[in-house]
Amino acid sequence: MARGNTHATYGSVTKTFHWLTALLILSAFPLGILAHDAPYDTSEQLTRKALLFSLHKTVGVMAFFTALLRILWALTQPRPGLLNADRRLEALAAETAHWVLYGCMLLVPLTGWIHHAAAEGFAPIWWPFGQTLPFIPKDAQLSAICGSIHTTLTPVFAVTILAHVGGALKHAIIDKDHTLRRMLPGASNAPTPPAQSHTRLPFVLALGIWAVAMTVGVLSTPQAAQTQQVALSEVKSQWAVQEGEIALTIRQFGNDVRGSFADWTADITFSETASEGKHGTADVQIAIGSLSLGSVTQQAMGADFFDATTFPTASFTADLVAHEQGHMAEGTLTIKGASVPVSFPFTLTIEGDTATVSAQTTLNRQDFNVGQSMPDESSLGFAVIIDITLTATR
Incomplete structure (x- = not known):
């Protein structure tokens, strides 16, 4: 059997691409459904759900590249004519379905990949594919939009596949022609197709279907669920924070996930001259519900993790003391009702009445009863890296 197409039959390369793409797509569909419906209340359930999602994503990316190669190959080959070209309406439906399939084979996995790449955390794509994409930032809104488009295109893709399969079976069982047979392995003695009459209408119809599905996806993008959070009282501090960030990084399924708290206050006293080794104090209040x-995010707010409903704030009260390498914050961190002594060095630069501070320390989530349903690090690491940066004026 020839590798290339003719005007009457498909070659071996086209057939291989066709059936490999079909295998990957028909594998990705049930994996996605199973992953979406799987519970994640316990460590074992979460691990299984992540495994299913990782399989779904990895197979989806494989399907994307296979489809892309298939389309590039098709551009170099003659396209066998329709055997039912004389039935205008049926031919129009077949060509439109083919265009819809080509678009969905690229758009469905690509929007899913962007949804993953723009988000932080959960169910990594396996090697050799990466977790990020060029020019795609970590952006929760972009991730949500692409996830919604992925969701609305998927049923369009599924219905078109069913129509495509139904049409192939009709040709084989009712019409008894070579339409399906010439895509099956082996040589085909398909007859010469009748005269073809191609127009742009099938592509225009497919373009309209893609546009409607994607528009519905954008308009139906769900808003991020808001966690009820306590309003922190304003503080009158000797040093007023102008800008800054309290960020954390966790290790989930072997990948770093970074987040930050949007709402926190700091009451800081500090003197460049230390009295008995003490420069001042810091009292930091953090609204747990402001974590992104x-x-x-929503899982982190749950009872097994931060339990933001019962413990809406965290606090850190410390003395700022002199240290041989600069400065040290020595105090008590309270999260989820657990108070733990915490000390860490910080760098400080003061120019006039402006101070710049940066610090990093590592906590153990187990010390604060966070993630007790995950007693090992198979799904969630013990270490939580805290990064603090701020600029304050006297």
Whole structure:
């Protein structure tokens, strides 16, 4: 059997691409459904759900590249004519379905990949594919929009596949022609197709179907669920924070997930001259519900983790003391009702009445009873890296 197409039959390369793409797509569909419906109340359930999603995503990316290669190959080959070209309406439906399939084979996995790449955390795509894409920033809104488009295009894709399969079976069982047979393995003695009459109408119809599905996806993008959070009282501090960030990084399924708290206050006293080794104090209050942690934000608010409903704030009260390498914050961190002594060095630069501070420390989530349903690090690491940066004026 020839590798290339003729005007009457498909070659071996086209057939291989066709059936490999079909295998990957028909594998990705049930994996996605199973992953979406799987519970994640326990460590074992979460691990299984992540496994299913990782399979779904990885197979989806494989399907994207296979489809892309298939389309590029098709551009170099003659396209066998329709055997039912004389039935105008049926031919129009077949060509429109083919265009819809080509678009969905690229758009469905690509929007899913962008949804993953723009988000932080949960169910990594496996090697050799990466977790990021060029020119795609970590952006929760972009992730949500692409996820919604992925969701609305998927049923369009599924219905078109069913129509495509139904049409192939009609040709084989009712019409008894070579339409299906010439895509099956082996040589085909398909007859010469009748005269073809191609127009742009099938592509225009497919373009309209893609546009409607994507528009519905954008308009139906869900808003991020808001966690009820306590309003922190304003503080009158000797040093007023002008800008800054309290960020955390966790390790989930072997990948770093970074997030930050949007609402926190700091009451800081500090003197360049230390009295008995003490420069001042810091009293930091953090609204737990203001945490943004990518795709696992709502899970982090749950009872097994921060339990934001019962413990809406965290606090850190410390003395700022002199240290041989600069400065040290020595105090008590309270999260989820657990108070733990915490000390860490920080760098400080003061120019006139402006101070710049940066610090990093590592906590153990187990010390604060966070993630007790995950007693090992198979799905969630013990270490939580805290990064603090701020600029304050006297």
